[in-house]
Amino acid sequence: MAKISRKAIDQMQRSIHVLPPHHRPVHMRKTIALLLLGCTMAFLGSAMAQGPNVRMWKNKQGEEKRMQFIRMDGENYCRMRTEDGKIHRFALRLLAKEDEQIARSMRPLAADTGSGRSSADTAVMIDKIIYEKCVELKARPNEAASDEDFVRRIYLDTVGRIPNLVETREFFASENPNKRNELIDVLMESEGYKSHLFNYFADMLRVRESLDGTQYVRGVSFMRWLKDCIDKNRSYGEMVHEMLTASGKAWEVPATGYLLRDSGMPLDNLANTVSIFLGTEIGCAQCHDHPFYDETWTQAKFYEMASFFGSTVTQLGPDDFKNGDPRNRILAEVVQLIKKNGGDPDDKQNSGAIRQLNAMIGANRYAVKDVSKNHIKLPHDYKYSDHEPGEALKPKFLEWPDERNYTPGTQPGLTPRERFAGWATAKENPMFAKVIANRMWQRAFGIGVVEPVDNLFAPAMDSNPKLLNFLADEMRRTNFDLKAFQKTIFYTKAYQSKATTVEYEPGTDYAFQGPLLRRMSAEQVWDSFMTLQLGNPDKFRGEQGELYERTIAMDLDNISGQIAVQKLTAYKNMRKTLQKIKGAQMEEAMNDEDSEMTMQHQGTKGDKHLRASELSQPAAADHFLQDFGQSSRLVFDGSTKDGSVPQVLRILNGSTTEMLTSRDSQIYENLTNEETEEGKVEALFLSILNRRPTESDQKIAGEQISESGRFAYDDLIWALVNTREFLFIQ
């Protein structure tokens, strides 16, 4: 990648920020595109030249179109640029077989795979925009954060836990002038990154252990898929597209978990989709016309949009099977089998088994599928004159006032929800990039550029539109590369500054002179306790659900009664095994129940010593995580950082605090590795608060030690985890 001179960057920054991007004159757009990005981008509107990967592509109907293949986009889609310069997410199954093969084997367009500009360079540009705002709002940029503040904050923000003693010391000892950015790079590639971002998405997407309220349809496949997407750093646009378009059963095509989560509630699901991904609150229009910005969102418009999902079902009906509803056939065979073996199908045990089998069959009918008929109709009490009650409406995209709306190119053969997904997740969509950029910013600074993040059209606060536009463009430029985007944010001087000490008043503009003081999320508190207990909590994994998937899956068209009964037995055994090892829940442990892992990391009072992301989703009602505000996953972004009395009681008297003073905790080992009193006190402070004790701290601790002897260290540990300093991120 060619280096760009500082002067050129300054020049470009000026030209970019004079006007919002879509108002820039064409020649300027081209300059930026060539200089800065080194590639052509769809929304800048360049024409397609005769170039690499350009050919006539043939679809299944034999129609031909000149397009440029850019790259694959997930398993079943690719990116194609048409001659008008627009980029489409193209379903491969629409191509003629031969052309599909060609697309699958084609090399990605070189210019589109690189991101073009380094995170460090982009961070400088962001800092410049922030600086302008600081001048405007007369806010002094905060001083640079100390190493102590920084190491704690960056661990919590990237890997969701405080650094352990070794990590803290290593960072302090390093004299590398670039050690902060290097640490960011390392952390973003570590296992903890996956866990931490998973927790965020689990809250946003309402990830639950059970999709239907029973033990039979579990959310484990979706969870694994989500973790895998984060691990592979898949484009956020692709991820969301896949969630909205996936078809099949939960364990066959795990991304279906997003629609299956709200099976039977497609209207609620859509209202959430539009809030979460497009920052537009339209839920009110589900029931009545609603004033929206400076015009009105009508109920009819809501239903028009919901109609994109009107022909998608989440449970298979009798017509979806070869020979009609398979339930009766399978159960009849089972009854025969029982009788043949001299059993009574109606006795308590057998009838119970048949009911369980029935539930397993039911679970296998949970699947996302597209049908031909739109089943979403206006309600029977529809009260406006423009449509009839009970009328089914044609799908139509949402239009935002004052935003560049666009209509995607039409691609024949796409299902309605594929059209919706293509439109919603496209770079050209005015809201999609903005919303995720704002969300990621909020995570790092404790407050979004616009608040609230789920409704950008009725903002309580809209501090810096220029910044948000820039961030959204950056999201697009990196093709929704969340890792690169977050890295850029963490590289900024603004992020690496001290937390603002003046209290922020909600609703007022904020210049982003530094991050706000935040309370740790429930997961960050728990995972930090796990760090104090285990040192590195990422060594341990929870139950992944593979055994469940193998056990529950049935081929309903073909399964015999005999096999069904075997399946049931396997299913029961699986449940028993899971319950038995509910301590560490290692899949490996299933084969070896006495494995050391299981024994070692089961807490004394039933707490599983695992990362929050490896525990049941959400945690049980009486778990530490729930007391600290983990979302119950009934509504999106349902977590809270409010305090409560049960929470305080938990940290004062609970087993999680008590375990730290047990002899097998990591923090206790840190203590015993030190010879001197001062060394021990320092180890405690470095482990818990990630800072060295002050002189006064040493003095106070010293007095406690001389009074209480070796038991004083228990007191010190207790005292330190009960400070506000521990609970808050500065």
Add this chain to the structure above:
Amino acid sequence: MKTYLNSLDDLSRRRFVERSAKSLLGVSLLPVLGQGSAMAQSGGGGGGGKAKSVIFLFMSGGMSHLDTFDPKTESSVKGPTNPIKTNVPGISISNHLPRLAKHMDKMAIIRSMNSVTGVHGNGKYVMRTGYRPRATIVHPCLGSWGQYLEGRRNKTLPDSVLVSTGSRHPASGFLSAEYAPIPIKDPARGLQNIRSSVSEEKFDERLSLSNQFDAAFRERFDHLKVKDYSDLYDEAIAMMRSSDLDAFDLSMESSKTREMYGDGSFSQGVLLARRLVEKGVRYIEVEAGGWDMHNYIDEGIVSRAGMLDRTVAALLQDLKSRGLLETTLVAIGTEFGRTPGINKNEGRDHHPRAFSTMMAGGGIQGGQVWGTTDKKGYAVASDKVNIQDFVATMGYGLGLDTEKTIYSPSGRPFTIGDKGKPITKLFG
């Protein structure tokens, strides 16, 4: 978002102040007995019922109305149950509830309940909140409503307590954590984490250490949310040291009383509820599972109804003798009823079209039956009551304003029981 809620808080706070001022000036100090009935005539609105507390007993799984409060004589539907006479002439209940039959003069049975959902999760949710479950919002339960509208009662005890209700309870819904009920998993063990493992002296020593280490941070970040935590610490410690905590300690009851309520977590939970009522806790919900009797209802009903009969009879007796029945509304609810026909597994399946609930105490006129079902108990025949009405009636009984609208953080309007109409005629 937050500010919106805060402004609502201010509103309800103002209302609270207004109310206190009125009672100080003697303006609204009507005779305690007259108040409920006077308001009842006017039909709804606030201040109707005179209950200070609600004990809501949730029969989880779908309690068969035919085998409890609405027994039938028709042979195709009567199942394992026969009607027996009660201490109120003309009213019969199931032979599985012999003790309760002797308390019929204290109870109002509602036989005309109906619901639109036959799914457990949804049915429970609507019974607890008055609202159908949505994927876009969580609604508060009645206890949180009460605290929100009327303010917190006691600094050292929670306003609402949930006993054995499991993880899917909506709790305070869209209201913030301060309105959340405190969950009790095991009534025998009481409040979680309330006891320190070290002596009070040691505890204070540690606390003082913590405050000293934290001083610099608190000075640097003199923020409301930091100070809020310090207040919560004070509150939690006050709770730990409060003599009110004894309310959670069942071992302080005589073995005779404990035995009268019965063994098991439901029965002991109900006893706990009575202890909490004595301390002024507003809302206590106790759940009993095991009502989902698809198989062998003849066995199931003996065990579950037996437990219900013994425990609720004990509760009514106990409240009465302590002079608490007039100010304590006891309600029995469930997500739906069960089918009149006995299925091939000798059980009954889900039946939301008609089912029964019960209320007693708290100003309820005992010895009455509200509504009827047809001969087979299949459908409501008169005075249909929706779940929304039932929830609103409990709210009304607690003296809450069921017509008052409050707003979620996103600005959506809500009332107690989703605009349900309280059955004011149940109250004497």
